[in-house]
Amino acid sequence: NAGVTQTPKFQVLKTGQSMTLQCAQDMNHNSMYWYRQDPGMGLRLIYYSASEGTTDKGEVPNGYNVSRLNKREFSLRLESAAPSQTSVYFCASSTRQEIPQNTIYFGEGSWLTVV
Amino acid sequence: AQSVTQLGSHVSVSEGALVLLRCNYSSSVPPYLFWYVQYPNQGLQLLLKYTSAATLVKGINGFEAEFKKSETSFHLTKPSAHMSDAAEYFCAVSNTNAGKSTFGDGTTLTVKP
Numbered sequence: 678n679a680g681v682t683q684t685p686k687f688q689v690l691k692t693g694q695s696m697t698l699q700c701a702q703d704m705n706h707n708s709m710y711w712y713r714q715d716p717g718m719g720l721r722l723i724y725y726s727a728s729e730g731t732t733d734k735g736e737v738p739n740g741y742n743v744s745r746l747n748k749r750e751f752s753l754r755l756e757s758a759a760p761s762q763t764s765v766y767f768c769a770s771s772t773r774q775e776i777p778q779n780t781i782y783f784g785e786g787s788w789l790t791v792v
Numbered sequence: 793a794q795s796v797t798q799l800g801s802h803v804s805v806s807e808g809a810l811v812l813l814r815c816n817y818s819s820s821v822p823p824y825l826f827w828y829v830q831y832p833n834q835g836l837q838l839l840l841k842y843t844s845a846a847t848l849v850k851g852i853n854g855f856e857a858e859f860k861k862s863e864t865s866f867h868l869t870k871p872s873a874h875m876s877d878a879a880e881y882f883c884a885v886s887n888t889n890a891g892k893s894t895f896g897d898g899t900t901l902t903v904k905p
Contacts, residue, residue: 681835710892717801719897720836720882735892767835771893780826781884781893783835 679703683768683784690758690791698753698787700768708771709751710735710781711743713764720767726751758791765789794819794885798896806904811855811870813899815883818864825866826884826893827857836882842866853877878903 683700690696702709711723712735722735726745740762742754751770755762768784799814817823825842840851847859853876857868866883880900886893 708892717897720895722892725892769836780838780841781828781836783828783837785835786833 681768681770681782681784683766683787685787686785687788688790690755690789692758692760692791694758695754695756696758696789697755698766698768698789699750700752700784701750702768702770702782703749704770704772704782705748706770706772706782707748708773709745710769710771711741711751711753712767712769713737714767714786715764723753723766755789758789760791763789763791794823794887794894796883796885796894796896798881798883798899800899801897802900802902804902804904805873807875808872811868811873811877811901813868813881813883813901815857815866815868815896816864817866817883817885819885819887821887824886825857825859826886827851827855827866827868828882828884828895830880830882830898832879839868839881873901873903875903875905877901 681702707728710725712720724743726732729748744752766787769781771781795818797816827839828836829839830836842859850856855870880898882898883896884893
């Protein structure tokens with residue numbers, strides 16, 4: 678039972694480079710999320726997708742774009758990476774069909790360093 | 793609108809001692825409440841959740857939390873800490889109208905031998 682799978686697990690980028698973090702879930706969840714986690718700042722929502730075909734900005738969307746490719750997949754793109762985007766990124770998913778709604782299932786994280 | 797405040801970014805206890813991690817929430821409608829745990833270099837996983845079925849909720853690894861509406865609190869406790877409980881703990885709130893959960897800033901639990 679894979680749950681939420683995200684790739685790559687580790688990545689080093691140079692400032693200005695672009696990259697895409699991939700995420701897929703096999704739980705038939707409608708909602709998917711991208712968070713970043715930084716020391717002392719908890720989890721901050723970057724973007725989320727309440728259902729296939731929709732995306733919305735979270736707390737810290739600047740510098741990122743997302744694509745909800747289908748119900749399973751939700752990718753996060755950094756168009757021009759900056760050192761401030763060095764962080765751990767988590768993909769997650771949830772469903773309103775589960776009680777309570779919005780129990781969130783997380784991937785194992787992607788460690789991104791921008792030099 | 794909803795929000796979560798976790799009191800104390802770091803908590804240290806001795807092995808065998810009581811663990812108490814504090815969480816207060818704000819929600820304009822009846823909330824759903826969650827505690828998640830994150831072990832080093834891993835993602836978050838659900839520890840327990842409040843569904844309004846019972847105010848005292850039991851989770852995995854001997855943890856439990858009590859929903860107190862009058863205090864808008866959902867504190868996490870464990871009677872006897874174990875070394876393996878050392879992790880970061882996150883409280884989160886959601887509701888039937890919310891499209892997403894709101895997380896607290898996290899509390900790092902250290903367990904001393």
